[in-house]
Amino acid sequence: MDLRFLDAPPTDAERDAVDAVLGPAESGWDGGRRQAADLRYARGGHAARDRRDLLLPALHAVNDRIGWISPAALDYICRRLTVPPAEAYGVATFYAMFAVHERPRRVVHVCTDIACAARGADRLRADLAERAGPPGGTDGEVVWHESPCLGLCERAPAALALEAGAPPRFAVAAPVTAAGLDRLTGSAGAPADAPPATANGHRPSGATTFAREPLAGGSAEPPAHASVPQAGDPGLVLLRRVGVVDPESLDDYRANGGYAALREALRLGPAGVIREVLDAGLVGRGGAAFPTGRKWEGTARQPDTPHYVVCNADESEPGTFKDRVIMEGDPFSLIEAMTIAGYANAAQKGYLYIRGEYPRALSLLENAIARARERNLLGRDILGSGFDFDIEIRRGAGAYICGEETAIFNSIEGRRGEPRSKPPFPVERGLFGKPTTINNVETLVNVLPIMLMGGPAYAGIGTGRSTGPKLFCVSGTVRRPGVYELPFGATLRELLDLAGGTPNGAPPRAVLLGGAAGGFVRGDELDIPLTFEGAREAGATLGSGVVLVLDETVDLPAILVRIAAFFRDESCGQCVPCRVGTVRQEEALRRLSQGVGARRTDLTLLRDVGAAMRDASICGLGQTAWNAVESAIDRLGVFATAPATVPAADAPSAAPVAKEDR
Known part of the structure; x- marks a missing residue:
């Protein structure tokens, strides 16, 4: 990519895709038609630079509409945002889901990561390569790629097809067979001249609404509760609504206790909310286990404003899928929890950063945000309390490193998703250089039961140093893979018994705890208590809750x-x-x-x-x-x-x- 702007204009479709995110160009200085005044003075530069954070949504818009980002489309985005072309090219090429060279509209991602590898993904990959050519080839109407974990580990092996268009479409095949892969790599589907998507007044800037009709070749999308073997158990806390409520219905959510926690938070006041979270002993569920109340307290006390709340939904640790199940099965709970976090942290804006491989969760969260706005549960003067708070969704594009908290900030700001050096820490200088609280999905939804039962009662669940319920992602060679909820303190053996053990009933050869960033334990070490301190004493880690079971058949x-x-x-x-x-x-x-x-x-x-x-x-x-x-x-x-x-x-x-x- 050259350091200077190009003369090649974007196509009408590319221009429409970018303008849907950024609005129409106002002058020749930002890519519009030249006017007489443009020859006398420059205008719009400061305003454009203030929107640098829309670079990633604009790149998504073109990639979703066309299937790849041409030099002319990238040049138009750069003019609109006054970003140097070489810098924007560095951002576009940082993310695996973007293409800067022409390719077919349909892209099939075949997972070859550890959970799928344990279920025969390598054989499927080899068969597909023999029939359809090597990954990345661009002959024909479909291209396929080997993919990292798609977050569908309980239904491994898995594949995901994304097809560009207006609107774009997707299909999931899990567990996928050779015949299923043949169907996904079949006809290209939507014609190239599909009409542009209509604007949605409630849609967050840059978010893409995927078509509801399934893409040809995908299997029927199972309900979220199919991933929760315990669904319906009255003792569940975090998963109690998954499979019980309609994830698209706000009325259904409220009929099952939804938004009672927000009302209690508004009654307690910001300091009262933080006190309950501190008393609960809640720690982060993403792996670092930092006390959530201390993080919130540190952000709330910062004099610099504005404050921000960021939800880390870039769930990409191989073997992890619990956040996806919550977002697909109980999306309103996350929106409510983010609203409480915003209230406690004196924030008026929240960003929900979701990984790009979760199109179904994205669609359900967009719907949840729109319905919440309609009912005065988001936006200005929420429930007549005088509290203003709104949420914007930002979609990742295939970069595991963006799960690191400061890399998310860079990604949202329209930069390469590279981690920052610390200090300063996010509570002091986070997103846009302002005090920021960042938590993952599971951490946030734990705030709802804390508000309803009180911090001390919540702390009574689990153990003294690991309080509350914990979600575990069980996959691999096990009879009943899925998301399991257990109080801290249960043993690994108890968890695997719930999951039915290995198919042949023998002890596993090994269990990987914590995902690729975790560690292995032997099959004769199953009495390890599933607590942060218990795992550390055993020389292991709970990490993000991955429990990948491997029997003797796995290499x-x-x-x-x-x-x-x-x-x-x-x-x-x-x-x-x-x-x-x-x-x-x-x-x-x-x-x-x-x-x-x-x-x-x-x-x-x-x-x-x-x-x-x-x-x-x-x-x-x-x-x-x-x-x-x-x-x-x-x-x-x-x-x-x-x-x-x-x-x-x-x-x-x-x-x-x-x-x-x-």
Whole structure:
């Protein structure tokens, strides 16, 4: 991409897509028709620069409408926002879901990550490559890619098809078969000259409303409660409405206790809400386990204004899908919880950053926000309280690193999603340089029962240091995969018994706790208490709640190679320890898996590289990239004996991926 603007005009469809987000151009200075006044003075520059945060939505608009972002379309976006073309190109190429070269309208993402790999995704991938050509090829009307985790782990193996148009459409196939992949890579679907989408007055800036009719080739989308084996259990707290309420109906939500927590919060006042959250002992559910009340208190006390609330719904840790189930099965609960967070943190604006691979959740959340606005549950003077708060959805585009809290800020602001150095911390200088509270979906929805039962009663659930209920994402070689809710303190064995154990009834060979950034435990270590302190004492981590079960049929060395490829692809490249270390880690694991090279030398290299990444990387991606590999070597003895030869063609291949909150 050149440093200067181009002379090539965008097509009418490209211009319409951008203008739907940014509004029509007002002068020749921002890409519109030249007027006589434009030759005498420049105008609109300051206003355009203040909208830099609309760069990502504008890129999405073109990609969703056309299927790729041409140089002319990117140039038009840059003129509208006064962003240097080279800088915008750097943003567009940072995200895996954007294309800057022409490609077919339909793109099929075939998950090859660890949960799907344990369920035979590699065989499907190889069969598809033989019939349809290698991934990324652009012949014909469809292109397919190997994908990181799609958040459909309970229905692995999975595939997702996205088709550009007006409006764009999507289809899910999970569990997908060879025949299902053939259907997804079949006809291209909507014609290229489909009419533009009509504007929706309630739609957040830059959000895309996907068509409701299914894309040809996808399987019927199962209800959210199909992912909750405990659905209907009266003892559930966080999942009690999933499968009970209509996720599109605000009346149904309110009839089942919805918005009672917000009314109680307004009665308590901001300080009272924070006090209850502190008394509850709620800590973040994204992996870092930082006390939520302290975070809210720190933001609320900042004199600088405005304050912001950000929901991290960029759930991309391999094996994690709990946030998706909440957003699809009980979307109003998240909107209510964000509103309470805004009230407690003295914020008038919230951003919900959702990963790009969740089109169904996006559609349901857009509907929930629109219905809440209609009923005075969002917007100005909520419920006559004098409190103003609104929520804007921002969609990610396939970058796991954007799950890191400061990388989300950069992404929302229209920059590459690279982590920032800390301090300053978000409570002091976060989004747009202002005090910001950021929590993930599960953390936020825990605030609702805290408001209803009170902080001390909530703290009575679980253990003294790990309070409340916890959601666990159980997948892999297990009979009943899905999202399970248990109080902190239950054991891993109790959780796996709920999930039915392995298909043959034997103890698992290994269980991965915490996802790719977590660690393995052996099949004879199932009495580990599922608490933050219990996991730490056992040399493991709960992380984001991933519990991936692997039996004797799973190739563990191949799984480790896939984890290493994941981190290599997802490193933003900002710091040397991670940028170089993830590559060296994958290279060494491939040699070990294939039985080539000096085993002892490669194991020593892995330890040296792992220690360097853990000690010197800027963010959690590099700091945790060695965790699972280290635990597999030391705890499971994966490379303790000469490994079986794994042909290079059969090893899991690298794929572009996405990220979640640490």
